[in-house]
Amino acid sequence: MAPPPITDNCGAAIVARFLKQRGVRRVYGLCGGHVMPIWMRLDAEGIRIVDVRDERAAVYMAHADAQLGGGLGVALVTAGPGVTNAMTGIANAHVARAAVMVLSGLPPTAQENRGALQDIVHTDLVRGITRYARTVRHPALIPQELAEAAARALGEGGESGPVYLDFPVDTLRADVPRAVQLPELFEDRAATPAAAHPAQVRAAVEMLWSARRPLVISGRGAQGAGAALSELLSRLHAAYLDTGESRGLVADDHPSVVAAMRGTVMGQADVVLTVGRRLDFQLAYGSPAVFGDARFLRIADCAAELRDNRRGTLGLFGDPALTLRAILDAAPTAQPATDRAWVQGLRSQHLARSDKLAAGMRQAAAGSDGLMHPNRVLAALREALPADAIVVADGGDFLSFARVGLPATTYLDPGSLGCIGVGTAFGIAARLAQPERTVVVATGDGAFGFNAMEIDTAVRHRVPILVVVANNGAWAIEVRDQQETHGKVVGTHLQFADHAAMARAFGLHAEQVREPEALPAAIARALQALAQGRPALLDVLVTPEAASSDAKSGLAWVPDLQPLAAWDDAERRWRAAAA
Ligand SMILES: Cc1ncc(C[n+]2csc(CCOP(=O)(O)OP(=O)(O)O)c2C)c(N)n1
Ligand SMILES: [Mg+2]
Secondary structure, eight states, X not given: OOOOOOOTTBHHHHHHHHHHXXXXXXXXXXXXXXXXXXXXHHHHTTOEEEEOSSHHXXXXXXXXXXXXXXXXXXXXXXXXXXXXXHHHHHHHHHHHTOOEEEEEEESOGGGTTTTOTTOOOHHHHHGGGOSEEEEOXXXXXXXXXXXXXXXXXXXXXXXXXXXXXEEEHHHHHSBOOGGGOOHHHHSOXXXXXXXXXXXXXXXXXXXXXXXXXXXXXEOGGGTTOHHHHHHHHHHHTOEEEEOSTTTTSSOTTSTTBOGGXXXXXXXXXXXXXXXXXXXXXXXXXXXXXXXXXXXXXXEESSHHHHHSSOOOSEEEESOHHHHHHHHHHHSOSXXXXXXXXXXXXXXXXXXXXXXXXXXXXXXXOOOTTSOBOHHHHHHHHHHHSOTTOEEEEXXXXXXXXXXXXXXXXXXXXXXXXXXXTOHHHHHHHHHHHSTTSOEEEEEEHHHHHHTTTHHHHHHHTTOOOEEEEEEOSBOHHHHHHIIIIISOOOSOBOOOOOHXXXXXXXXXXXXXXOOGGGHHXXXXXXXXXXXXXXXXXXXXXXXXTOOOHHHHHTGGGOOSSSSSHHHHHHHHHHHHHHO
């Protein structure tokens, strides 16, 4: 007997209606019988289904969509391997604190634990990498579980991050009592965010306005606080560092931006203000070995960004934008104690370094193999891309070159999990979330391979992104580590495969480029294809010999105490001095 047709009041219909009401316009997924009722109801509600080729990519896409769209990113994956495939994406969203909701199905309740097809306890698997993970076994519980999961994902009263719900398929097919479909569960009624306590705001003003060398560092939690942050920097004449999570929040031409002087400014500041930023490996865990006796002041709306590694002199728990605004309102009109010459000096060194880098990139020498330096690709892209292009960087050495060499107001990369392979998926979702902007994915050949099949998704869904593969026939950053640390290279070479031929097979506009002189015209043709709604791929042969800053800094060989060799040495000296 065929299953009864699903109604517009069944569990799956409630899931779809909930998402629709919460403003979700796209769901990324890969179909399967255990989630088919949701799939069909999403379509019935007019929510676009972006069907992908691997569940991992669906979650990466939901992640990028959440970050660039500002709401919930949703992935729908089937039971069993659908969920296990999704797990790397969930882990990545967990570390990045991205507001992702992953939905799945289960065998019918009457077959639970009997050895049913695709039966495995998903919630046990994802528990450690989600804010909330529940199986919803009764249709009447669906509205409240969805509401709670959404609140947790968005970080209402806590830290944002991925959430997971699954539903036995009979629960999805069963009707949901009208009485429990309370409007308050469907509407977005997030608790109103508030600024930190006024007494703490005054203490923060005192600390900032008396600092000689104030440094401000922003992160994920500062998104949405750009205007207040820029104003604070201007009034305080502070130095400013961004760390990838919040790129574009403060304009590059702001006199506080000293990105190219990161190491120096971290060692010289006397007051360090973190805004929604963890003191993770990118910031030397806030260690006094690197920051000296700087005092820390922290502003965040979640515990992880308020007191990880360094509790600091002062921690302001509150909405970052409102708290910064409160600081500005409470600040004296008198000039702060900032040593203006210090900031100006850093700024001019930053500008000199940035100019030197840009000039050097255009002339970077080829390798002994005759292949071009990766910076030649980036220099050509810099020339051709619009100023507001979204940049997605991925890979090992090439990620490192791109992070430094490709300025962007919106930037995504594998993040703190080091989750290489996100590139194409992030690019697709970025373009869907912001369809008016040019999206370029700058990826190593190794990183590209993980989810290369998603170029098919880009074609089928007519998502015009430009994928630039830096083809050096290797996991190059690992090759160098083996050479330098172990004196032997094993299992780290790839082939100089023809990724352009592969891309053409899936319907992209694609070319392989060997000479730097051919880059401008090839990029122009690729952008032309984009303008016609067609994704494009450039497979650029580059030398594996070029050593990136990440290769040189020690990041690849993973020192014991700190992520970079210089910080590791400093940490050793500092610990020894105290012993
Ligand atoms: C999923 C995953 N596997 C392995 C690694 C380790 N890893 C970091 S960078 C890298 C090499 C990347 O190679 P490619 O994308 O070709 O960039 P290249 O260094 O050659 O420029 C590897 C294997 C990782 N970070 N993530
Ligand atoms: Mg490579």
